[in-house]
Amino acid sequence: MIITIDDVEQKRKIKFSTFKKIAPFFKEHQLSISLSILGVLVSTGLGALLPLIFRELVDKAIPAKNNDLIFQIALIYLCILFLSVAVEFIQQLIVGFMGIEIVSNIKKKMLSHIFTLGIPFFDKYNTGKLISRIESDCEQLFMLFSSIGLQVLWAVLNILISFVVMFSINPKFAWLTTSIIPVFTLGSLLIFKKMRPMFRKERDIYAEITGFLSEYIKGIPTLRGLCNINWGIEKFKKINEQRWKYSAKIHAIRSAIWFFLMLTPNLIIAYILYESVGWVKQEAITIGTVWLFIQYISNSIQPLVMISEQIGEIQRSFGAADKIFDILDTPSEEGKLAKYETLSAFCKNIEFQNVSFHYKEGESVLKNISFEIKKGETIALVGPTGCGKTTLLSLLTRFYEPIEGRILIDGKDIKHLKKENLRSFMGLVLQDIYLFPGNALDNIRVFREDIEPARVIQSARDVMAYDFISKMPNQFYSDLAEDGGNLSFGERQLLSFARALCFSPELLILDEATSSIDPYTEMLIQKSLEQLRKNRTCIMVAHRLSTIAKADKIIVLKDGVIKEMGTHEELLNAKGVYSGFYYKQLGEQHNLSFKPEGELC
């Protein structure tokens, strides 16, 4: 998976609906917001006084050679300058703390919401994308909340105040000197607009590098094992070189822009000075007023450049907000029903009635599946890879919902039950065994502290996992490597059996992974499976002949339909798909050359 920010960039329009969604996060920060706005007003107001004070100095105190007045004005100037900076400092502290708290609240809300979402959501969002949503999109929002918002307010205020003062002092001279500003603003707006796709591409390349690293670092052992490590090195070099070249190009353009942005205001000032010569000569304005204009024009140009530059940032922040709310608006897995039924015990049976399912429209995975499991029975699901075995189990656990048909437990349609209620009867052993970073004990009880260690140890004993766990340096308190990397495949499977048993489920759902393991581990797994199945209903995807043969009913799936169903003997006698599969596997196990009559795998 390559992390791309394409989707953040797609939605770049600032929408009112996004404002409405962001607003509630500010509700409890009304005091901070009011203080910050007041801070901006005060610091901008104070800052705007400085050129006026300066004018007094130039026009009155200096020509009068009045040292006392010069000293007084300089002191006032300093005090106001200090006050303005101090207010700005406090306001930035307030707004920064507020931003940190809001973003941390959004992250908290996102994370807890993500935990409630269903499996289809995770089909859409891969880990990289989600991390990018939680981290970089939230950080982008932080910028909006903490700095950009007030910067824009500061900029607008500065421009407004500067213009009002200039036009009220000398409207004619104001017209003359400010007329050049729109041209400058338009120029910088255009430049930044042209630059934005470039910045975006730079970030895309950066995301490609991050994605490459997150994807391929895990694959290093495979690449090394297959003597193709150079491929990885070369590929990385290529992307990195591309980034380097592009960044260098952007750096050069950026420097050129800054040259323009630094030079132009000075040219404008030179123009004002040039124009003012005649005005001063005619005594239409004073030198102090010329200075005042120069300072106000500078005060207006700086915010204008900032706004032109920040537009992209603001749009990106709103894009990030949209993406964050896409997640927050995704309904939780439980959904809402007007009325739920409750299943307090599993007593009788499970029925699949004409169940059909697809992940994508038009690509049917399961077609018209009907069968029954009686309480206490073991059902084995067999079939070639991709025929829909895991999918069928996912419908029973309600990770996905049937498109047609229904699944009943004790006559109750499971879609009318709370998922929590339904799953409380189930013990799941999934095909991909996920082990959490942490010790063996917590991995077995899945961090449920109400499950006593004694029960965990007993479950491990029952499924033959005790031996290998007790040989680890800290036994049940030994830390497991990332995703169980320090355990063999067989050990991981035994651990997952212990996990299922620990929760004493009434219904065991087991998606057995195919893997060749040594005969001793095979024997251990067989024994532990026997333990797991004891006194409980079991529906399992099975690959081992011995397990399959012991099932009360075998369902043979192929191309999403049930091809055969019956006991081991019945299906062998039928000499169909199952018998072909059975003899083929038996032949492989004993290295004999049986000729299969039907083809399953």
Ligand SMILES: Nc1ncnc2c1ncn2[C@@H]1O[C@H](COP(=O)(O)OP(=O)(O)OP(=O)(O)O)[C@@H](O)[C@H]1O
């Ligand atoms: N989340 C998903 N989104 C889209 N298609 C999927 C998804 N999961 C599975 N499929 C597709 O559905 C079909 C059935 O997949 P399923 O995992 O149920 O097969 P399976 O019988 O369990 O295979 P295996 O024996 O290899 O585990 C396959 O074609 C697979 O590519």
Ligand SMILES: [Mg+2]
């Ligand atoms: Mg499967």
